Amino acid sequence: MESGDELRFDHGDRTPERLRGQLSRLVGMTAVQTRRAAGDALRAVGAHKDDFVVLAALAEFGPASQAALSDRTRIYKSDLVAVLNALARGGWIRRAPDPADGRRNVITITDDGERRLAELDRVLDDVNEHIMAPLGRDERAQLFALLRRVNDHLAGAPERA
Amino acid sequence: MESGDELRFDHGDRTPERLRGQLSRLVGMTAVQTRRAAGDALRAVGAHKDDFVVLAALAEFGPASQAALSDRTRIYKSDLVAVLNALARGGWIRRAPDPADGRRNVITITDDGERRLAELDRVLDDVNEHIMAPLGRDERAQLFALLRRVNDHLAGAPERA
DNA sequence: CCGCTTGTGTTAGGGACACTAACGATGTAT
DNA sequence: ATACATCGTTAGTGTCCCTAACACAAGCGG
Missing domain, CATH: 1.10.10.10 (Winged helix-like DNA-binding domain superfamily/Winged helix DNA-binding domain)
Structure with missing residues (x-):
């Protein structure tokens, strides 16, 4: 099934050292992966x-x-x-x-829309579970928290609690 | 200067609860932010x-x-x-x-290319510093590690050490 | 030597996403 | 009444990620 190996951030000795320090690259590639996972699952039920x-x-x-x-x-x-x-x-x-x-x-x-929403909610729950499969409960929370701090900061957040 | 507030993941009481659980959404929005930060800085020196x-x-x-x-x-x-x-x-x-x-x-x-690379390296160092400004040393490492595990997993990693 | 397959660089184009501009119609303020 | 702002809509831009097709060269089996 050899999948989207193109989007792997680190290919070991084949990956230039300088690229490994670019958070922009890592988060960008991961974004494409997650977007695709969600998009595929939703497309399977005819949704966007x-x-x-x-x-x-x-x-x-x-x-x-x-x-x-x-x-x-x-x-x-x-x-x-x-x-x-x-x-x-x-x-x-x-x-x-x-x-x-x-x-x-x-x-x-x-x-019908409420039912549709419930359906999509289920689909996306599965997707999220799949995406975060390798992470434990606390690690998932950490990832969310760290990303949200970066996101808030870049959105121009004046250090709001 | 009111910035890209559109890309803030969480707008408090104006943000639907269900959207806050979507990692895909958070990482996607953050990806756009970081991409833009890097892109803008590079464009300022005529680079891509x-x-x-x-x-x-x-x-x-x-x-x-x-x-x-x-x-x-x-x-x-x-x-x-x-x-x-x-x-x-x-x-x-x-x-x-x-x-x-x-x-x-x-x-x-x-x-000249080596010099150009050094220049772009400096530019991107600043960008990365800006992006991760709110995070401490260990937190940056954590974010990298967590994202890399998700990325590896979605790239089809067969649990490689 | 002759096809056959594979690798290489190139052009063209598609699809998704974030975003902007303009416009007619409708409200609101003065 | 006149000026201005808002709403829904159409159209179009730019950037990524990705695929398809093609001409050309190399390698390989007969």
């Missing part, structure tokens, strides 16, 4: 990464305008259009004009 | 990420064919062409046909 993100936001915060959704999911409002089209086609959301504001649409998750 | 990678491989392993370079840098041979063109234009490498094998080119780093 953003489907899960949008459904999760709707389930947790209730009906929302597309602008609000974009804000909560970091999906650009321009890209959101296609995602919502697909979700509506599947019957997982309803998109109706906001009677209170003619500019907005109100996006609502349907019962 | 792959320039550094290729020069490093040449400096550490000596002259090589493009196929060998592709193997060592995980840059696809198709993409390598443009990188080498740019490096040759800058006078940082020489590209000559291999007298022993009419199919191959022999890529050699020049003295």
Whole structure:
């Protein structure tokens, strides 16, 4: 089955020394791997990464305008259009004009959408389990914490607790 | 200067709970951040990420064919062409046909190339320092180790020591 | 020597993702 | 009323990662 060996960070004596110090490279290659793992699993059930993100936001915060959704999911409002089209086609959301504001649409998750979300949640749980398989409970928490500190810092965090 | 706040993994109460458990999302967003940090710094000196990678491989392993370079840098041979063109234009490498094998080119780093590599190395050292600024010495090592284990695992590692 | 297969460099292109620009329609403020 | 801001939408940019096809050269089996 010889897999994505291309994305292995370290190939031992074949890997230039200087590259091993580049966190950017390591995290970049790992990102592609994890993205692919999640993407493949979701594609197997006919879903896309953003489907899960949008459904999760709707389930947790209730009906929302597309602008609000974009804000909560970091999906650009321009890209959101296609995602919502697909979700509506599947019957997982309803998109109706906001009677209170003619500019907005109100996006609502349907019962089928809740079920879909549960399904995708299961799929992604498996993916996460697979990704972090080699790590123990505390190590997973450590990895999350370390990455989040780097992420916060690069996002321009003024050292918030 | 309000920066790339879009790429912050956690926006507190505005972030759906389910998304916080997705390592794929966290590592993906952080990858974009670090890639951008490195890319910006390199662009400021007229360089590209792959320039550094290729020069490093040449400096550490000596002259090589493009196929060998592709193997060592995980840059696809198709993409390598443009990188080498740019490096040759800058006078940082020489590209000559291999007298022993009419199919191959022999890529050699020049003295200017060595200097260029040293420059890019300095630039990237600063970037890495900036990226990992919030982490202590041991934490940086931990982050590297954890990510490498995930990376190795996803690359299809058969539990190699 | 002659095909056959393999390796090499090159060109072209696809697909995913993050991101920007512009625009018509609609609200809001002055 | 006039100016400005917001919303959904369409279109397009740039960057990675990756595949396909091809001409050419090398090696190998007959």
